[in-house]
Amino acid sequence: SVTATYEYFAAPKLEEAAFLTAYVTDWQELNLLDGEVNLFFEGAFLGKSLLDTRSMGDTLDISLGQDKGIVVQRNKLKEYSSRQFLGKNKTENRAFEIVVRNNKPQAVKVLVQDQFPISTDKNIVVEDLSYPGAELEADTQLLTWRLELAPREERKLELRYSVKYPRNEVLILE
Numbered sequence: 001s002v003t004a005t006y007e008y009f010a011a012p013k014l015e016e017a018a019f020l021t022a023y024v025t026d027w028q029e030l031n032l033l034d035g036e037v038n039l040f041f042e043g044a045f046l047g048k049s050l051l052d053t054r055s056m057g058d059t060l061d062i063s064l065g066q067d068k069g070i071v072v073q074r075n076k077l078k079e080y081s082s083r084q085f086l087g088k089n090k091t092e093n094r095a096f097e098i099v100v101r102n103n104k105p106q107a108v109k110v111l112v113q114d115q116f117p118i119s120t121d122k123n124i125v126v127e128d129l130s131y132p133g134a135e136l137e138a139d140t141q142l143l144t145w146r147l148e149l150a151p152r153e154e155r156k157l158e159l160r161y162s163v164k165y166p167r168n169e170v171l172i173l174e
Contacts, residue, residue, distance in 0.1 A: 002030065004062070008110040010072045012098050018070035018110060019063065027060040039064060070110060071101040080160060091164045093128075094173055098157040102149035109148055116141040116161050117173060123166050130160040 004022040020041070024030075032053055039046040041064050049062070080095030102108050114134075117126050118141050129136070134143040134157070145157050165171055 002027075006109070008067065008070050008108055009113075010070070010100065010110060011113045012072045012074035013114050016072050016074060017066045018072050018100075019065060020067045022062040022064055024060040024062065025058065027056070032060075069102070069104040070108065071099075071103060072112070073099045074114075075099070077158075085167065088167055089164050090167045090169075091162055092171070092173055093160070093162045095158065095160040098145075098159075099154060100147060100149065100157070101154040102151060105151050107148060107150050109146070112145040112147060112157060114143045114159055116143070116159070117163060119163075121165075124169070124171070125164045126161055127164065128160065128162040130158070132158060134159070 002022075002024055004024045006020060006022055008018040008020055010018045022041075032051060034052055034054070035050070037049050037051045039049055039062065046064055075097050077095040077097055080093060082093045084091045084093075096114070098112060098114065100110055100112060102110075116129055116131075116136075119126050126141075131143050134145045136143055143159060147155055149155060163171065163173060
């Protein structure tokens with residue numbers, strides 16, 4: 001038995017699922033050996049993994065896989081998604097709602113990430129960004145929400161943006 005802190009990770013733009021990671025501090029005191037390990041969580045066998053203590057830092061991160069007790073959904077909000085033509089430009093508005101629900105009997109921490117489109121073309125402009133409650137990393141346009149959900153709690157997150165581009169261009173935004 002090892003004492004760890006736990007956090008879920010979700011990137012619903014890529015996959016509507018939450019993945020649990022255990023973080024073990026002071027793992028050096030456990031006298032762990034390199035090799036194959038059996039992973040158990042809440043009394044259930046999760047599988048096997050390889051442990052390489054030479055490549056670890058101060059904290060030992062152990063991926064415990066997907067947990068269906070945390071439900072994650074990403075839905076396009078049609079009422080805010082539209083296309084407009086103004087002169088030589090076209091503007092597409094997009095809005096998404098991310099729903100995170102904790103179906104577990106205990107409180108959990110969930111880190112949720114999404115991303116705004118990034119333009120490398122000066123004629124294509126991403127603007128009117130809205131992301132209540134999230135941190136935005138300017139270089140990568142990566143959004144991060146850090147949630148603490150009580151048992152059975154559901155939280156709704158939202159992001160919106162507009163993309164303005166030349167009328168003759170074809171863009172795929174989703």
